[in-house]
Amino acid sequence: xxxxxxxxxxxxxxxxxxxxxxxxxxxxxxxxxxxxxxxxxxxxxxxxxxxxxxxxxxxxxxxxxxxxxxxxxxxxxxxxxxxxxxxxxxxxxxxxxxxxxxxxxxxxxxx
Amino acid sequence: xxxxxxxxxxxxxxxxxxxxxxxxxxxxxxxxxxxxxxxxxxxxxxxxxxxxxxxxxxxxxxxxxxxxxxxxxxxxxxxxxxxxxxxxxxxxxxxxxxxxxxxxxxxxxxxxxxxx
Numbered sequence: 001x002x003x004x005x006x007x008x009x010x011x012x013x014x015x016x017x018x019x020x021x022x023x024x025x026x027x028x029x030x031x032x033x034x035x036x037x038x039x040x041x042x043x044x045x046x047x048x049x050x051x052x053x054x055x056x057x058x059x060x061x062x063x064x065x066x067x068x069x070x071x072x073x074x075x076x077x078x079x080x081x082x083x084x085x086x087x088x089x090x091x092x093x094x095x096x097x098x099x100x101x102x103x104x105x106x107x108x109x110x111x
Numbered sequence: 112x113x114x115x116x117x118x119x120x121x122x123x124x125x126x127x128x129x130x131x132x133x134x135x136x137x138x139x140x141x142x143x144x145x146x147x148x149x150x151x152x153x154x155x156x157x158x159x160x161x162x163x164x165x166x167x168x169x170x171x172x173x174x175x176x177x178x179x180x181x182x183x184x185x186x187x188x189x190x191x192x193x194x195x196x197x198x199x200x201x202x203x204x205x206x207x208x209x210x211x212x213x214x215x216x217x218x219x220x221x222x223x224x225x226x227x
Binding site for chain 1: 152154215
């Protein structure tokens with residue numbers, strides 16, 4: 001079983017839709033939860049992160065962590081064609097160097 | 112603007128060749144990483160380095176070695192390239208931090224390697 005599971009998609013939505021991207025994980029020691037966005041032919045870039053449980057909002061993006069269910073989500077409101085990318089969840093322990101990445105979900109937002 | 116550069120965007124090599132992938136960062140970061148990215152498998156850590164001449168194996172180090180002689184440069188070496196090493200290779204760097212926070216990893220654009 002992989003430490004982090006993420007549906008690879010692709011996920012196709014119309015412009016303006018609310019998008020929900022999700023990951024599950026098995027290691028209860030993970031404390032930092034991150035979302036990276038990767039455009040085609042580019043390296044990933046950090047979108048946002050949360051520590052432990054709870055929500056974090058940044059503009060149209062909201063990250064949620066439910067440690068009891070070992071489930072994290074990224075919501076994108078009012079999705080735009082420019083949001084079309086692959087979204088990778090990532091997580092790590094406190095004090096550790098290693099970040100574990102999900103496989104990434106490919107998102108297409110149609111104009 | 113932070114910058115991680117990789118020596119090549121695309122490479123085609125023959126089985127058995129020795130392959131060098133170079134990565135340079137201009138942010139004075141202590142940590143540098145090499146990942147490979149394959150469909151359905153995500154990013155898998157090959158090696159990382161937390162200081163000059165220091166290295167640690169990641170999850171899939173077999174068939175690879177690394178070199179870090181200068182702080183800004185981290186090289187990945189495929190000792191004898193094989194077809195199963197065809198992949199996208201991504202380099203990243205981050206500051207040392209305390210390990211108790213998220214130190215953003217900054218990625219290069221990647222090198223797409225094809226081994227024939």
